[in-house]
Amino acid sequence: xxxxxxxxxxxxxxxxxxxxxxxxxxxxxxxxxxxxxxxxxxxxxxxxxxxxxxxxxxxxxxxxxxxxxxxxxxxxxxxxxxxxxxxxxxxxxxxxxxxxxxxxxxxxxxxxxxxxxxxxxxxxxxxxxxxxxxxxxxxxxxxxxxxxxxxxxxxxxxxxxxxxxxxxxxxxxxxxxxxxxxxxxxxxxxxxxxxxxxxxxxxxxxxxxxxxxxxxxxxxxxxxxxxxxxxxxxxxxxxxxxxxxxxxxxxxxxxxxxxxxxxxxxxxxxxxxxxxxxxxxxxxxxxxxxxxxxxxxxxxxxxxxxxxxxxxxxxxxxxxxxxxxxxxxxxxxxxxxxxxxxxxxxxxxxxxxxxxxxxxxx
Amino acid sequence: xxxxxxxxxxxxxxxxxxxxxxxxxxxxxxxxxxxxxxxxxxxxxxxxxxxxxxxxxxxxxxxxxxxxxxxxxxxxxxxxxxxxxxxxxxxxxxxxxxxxxxxxxxxxxxxxxxxxxxxxxxxxxxxxxxxxxxxxxxxxxxxxxxxxxxxxxxxxxxxxxxxxxxxxxxxxxxxxxxxxxxxxxxxxxxxxxxxxxxxxxxxxxxxxxxxxxxxxxxxxxxxxxxxxxxxxxxxxxxxxxxxxxxxxxxxxxxxxxxxxxxxxxxxxxxxxxxxxxxxxxxxxxxxxxxxxxxxxxxxxxxxxxxxxxxxxxxxxxxxxxxxxxxxxxxxxxxxxxxxx
Numbered sequence: 001x002x003x004x005x006x007x008x009x010x011x012x013x014x015x016x017x018x019x020x021x022x023x024x025x026x027x028x029x030x031x032x033x034x035x036x037x038x039x040x041x042x043x044x045x046x047x048x049x050x051x052x053x054x055x056x057x058x059x060x061x062x063x064x065x066x067x068x069x070x071x072x073x074x075x076x077x078x079x080x081x082x083x084x085x086x087x088x089x090x091x092x093x094x095x096x097x098x099x100x101x102x103x104x105x106x107x108x109x110x111x112x113x114x115x116x117x118x119x120x121x122x123x124x125x126x127x128x129x130x131x132x133x134x135x136x137x138x139x140x141x142x143x144x145x146x147x148x149x150x151x152x153x154x155x156x157x158x159x160x161x162x163x164x165x166x167x168x169x170x171x172x173x174x175x176x177x178x179x180x181x182x183x184x185x186x187x188x189x190x191x192x193x194x195x196x197x198x199x200x201x202x203x204x205x206x207x208x209x210x211x212x213x214x215x216x217x218x219x220x221x222x223x224x225x226x227x228x229x230x231x232x233x234x235x236x237x238x239x240x241x242x243x244x245x246x247x248x249x250x251x252x253x254x255x256x257x258x259x260x261x262x263x264x265x266x267x268x269x270x271x272x273x274x275x276x277x278x279x280x281x282x283x284x285x286x287x288x289x290x291x292x293x294x295x296x297x298x299x300x301x302x303x304x305x306x307x308x309x310x311x312x313x314x315x316x317x318x319x320x321x322x323x324x325x326x327x328x329x330x331x332x333x334x335x336x337x338x339x340x341x342x343x344x345x346x347x348x349x350x351x352x353x354x355x356x357x358x359x360x361x362x
Numbered sequence: 363x364x365x366x367x368x369x370x371x372x373x374x375x376x377x378x379x380x381x382x383x384x385x386x387x388x389x390x391x392x393x394x395x396x397x398x399x400x401x402x403x404x405x406x407x408x409x410x411x412x413x414x415x416x417x418x419x420x421x422x423x424x425x426x427x428x429x430x431x432x433x434x435x436x437x438x439x440x441x442x443x444x445x446x447x448x449x450x451x452x453x454x455x456x457x458x459x460x461x462x463x464x465x466x467x468x469x470x471x472x473x474x475x476x477x478x479x480x481x482x483x484x485x486x487x488x489x490x491x492x493x494x495x496x497x498x499x500x501x502x503x504x505x506x507x508x509x510x511x512x513x514x515x516x517x518x519x520x521x522x523x524x525x526x527x528x529x530x531x532x533x534x535x536x537x538x539x540x541x542x543x544x545x546x547x548x549x550x551x552x553x554x555x556x557x558x559x560x561x562x563x564x565x566x567x568x569x570x571x572x573x574x575x576x577x578x579x580x581x582x583x584x585x586x587x588x589x590x591x592x593x594x595x596x597x598x599x600x601x602x603x604x605x606x607x608x609x610x611x612x613x614x615x616x617x618x619x620x621x622x623x624x625x626x627x628x629x630x631x632x633x634x635x636x637x638x639x640x641x642x643x644x645x646x647x648x649x650x651x652x653x654x655x656x657x658x659x660x661x662x663x664x665x666x667x668x669x670x671x672x673x674x675x676x677x678x679x680x681x682x683x684x685x686x687x688x689x690x691x692x693x694x695x696x697x698x699x700x701x702x
Contacts, residue, residue: 004620004621004624008683008684010683010684010685013684013685014685042688043682043688044682044683044684044686044688045682045684045685045686045687045688046684046686048686048687049684049686090627094375103373103374103375104371104373106374107371107372107373107374108371116626222684336694337381337691337694338381338382338385338694348627356691357689357691358688358689359688359689360679360687360688360689
């Protein structure tokens with residue numbers, strides 16, 4: 001038996017889904033913050049197992065999706081500078097900027113590489129000392145410590161041609177910004193599992209009392225998610241929102257202190273721009289002064305015009321949970337994975353891509 | 363207002379074997395050279411007036427050129443032999459064209475040519491004509507290989523992507539996603555350790571056994587290379603105007619491949635295979651076909667994984683382990699590992 005099989009057992013899943021149906025007497029709307037949760041909800045068909053009273057909305061937890069058009073334009077501008085190699089993660093290469101994408105920049109001569117980790121990007125810098133390697137660093141608290149580690153290592157090894165364009169984001173400030181907005185009714189949050197491995201449970205502590213919304217940390221397997229939704233449903237029915245950990249095998253109360261220290265050593269919170277939410281205070285990570293040499297923005301200050309999001313694209317609304325992908329008129333018609341208009345259709349963690357790929361409701 | 367107008371250039375994603383590749387072929391290439399034989403878009407052409415003859419060609423640009431379980435030489439022979447096999451043909455001769463980048467170590471070339479020899483031996487075919495060109499550094503990535511193949515079809519064989527019929531059974535010849543994961547594990551910038559090796563193998567021997575057991579019952583065959591099983595099934599569903607349902611719980615996949623895909627965020631259904639085939643056959647012949655496959659070294663893990671229906675033509679769905687149903691789309695763009 002494979003390790004994951006015990007978390008994908010269909011009998012247990014049905015039993016939990018039946019319990020959720022039994023306890024849900026009134027309509028409840030939960031937000032899965034993380035794109036990987038949206039993906040799992042659709043890939044495993046979990047949405048179809050839930051009772052009609054329980055609905056799920058996607059949140060802003062997809063690092064590719066929340067990266068603003070303006071920041072994409074900056075990354076493209078850097079990729080076109082002479083002597084620069086740009087490295088980035090996964091599907092960011094395909095996200096449309098205002099006039100191009102890193103994928104098109106690569107096709108027209110820019111050196112753009114896809115890497116799996118920041119340490120691979122650092123290795124590329126070491127192997128090609130005559131070029132300047134710029135890692136377009138996107139991601140949340142899950143990715144930030146590994147990028148910080150690559151910077152610390154670059155400093156120690158005196159790798160002088162390694163730089164990071166930090167588009168990193170912090171989860172707690174944006175969760176609060178979203179709840180403060182009060183745009184849609186949220187009865188509970190399915191909190192991101194991987195992020196919580198690093199941050200621990202503390203960031204969620206104030207949310208239940210401040211916003212009357214429960215926070216349950218969930219893993220990414222079907223039984224993890226169903227169990228977390230069951231706890232949210234119980235809290236919601238009882239009117240007792242609380243913080244709970246339904247991913248005990250990976251998440252501790254304190255989180256990963258080593259990773260947190262590493263992140264704080266290299267970065268400090270700063271304001272950051274989010275697609276769909278605009279500027280959010282303290283929600284980004286910028287370089288501490290002693291690491292300024294590794295900051296791509298110190299060395300390259302690409303002048304790019306302010307950018308608007310593509311016309312008609314509702315990625316911003318999708319990321320705030322104020323609509324479902326299917327509510328966007330571009331969805332599946334003008335906007336497809338082959339010709340994506342917004343990032344939520346590009347990224348594998350994007351809500352639109354997940355609905356496009358898996359949803360049989362058409 | 364901001365309208366995104368991408369430049370009209372070829373993207374890497376056009377080469378991924380998914381829907382963008384199809385669009386390039388159908389809208390840009392066939393436009394110029396369309397004809398009835400080519401338009402069937404099967405793995406090999408069956409030449410009009412020479413019903414017994416099959417003809418195919420394929421270019422290989424894999425990086426790295428040597429990977430766990432094989433190299434570009436073995437791949438180039440197996441790929442072309444398999445394209446012939448997918449219309450039911452046995453190979454009678456292959457061509458081999460090499461485009462070599464200056465600076466390629468001769469020892470590497472030796473290794474690759476030995477693989478070509480060995481793979482030809484396994485398939486029972488010879489390289490009967492060839493060509494070699496050398497280009498200056500930077501104009502190719504070490505070595506590009508093109509192989510073409512001519513094959514012979516037995517009487518009564520009529521296998522095509524457009525012949526799948528409602529009620530047919532779908533058989534997969536073995537465990538999926540091994541080639542793609544093995545190559546990815548060897549690729550620069552994506553280093554992770556694994557013991558998984560490519561499944562690259564010539565399938566004509568397996569096909570011979572299948573045809574001997576159920577010649578007229580086999581309607582369609584495909585080797586799910588780039589784009590994986592998901593993309594091949596979508597091609598068949600749209601070429602044959604049928605619906606396809608597969609069952610996740612019976613899909614053959616090795617534990618280590620499943621785990622590697624899980625870790626990288628890849629769906630094994632979209633990962634390339636180079637020694638597997640999908641066969642679609644009449645339901646009454648499914649048991650015989652399966653037995654013949656399981657009796658062959660390359661088909662011992664074969665399984666019936668789904669059915670063809672007349673419901674929602676062109677659409678592929680999967681019954682998940684959870685008992686729910688989800689859509690299986692064609693691959694779009696490049697296959698990329700996830701970031702969080």
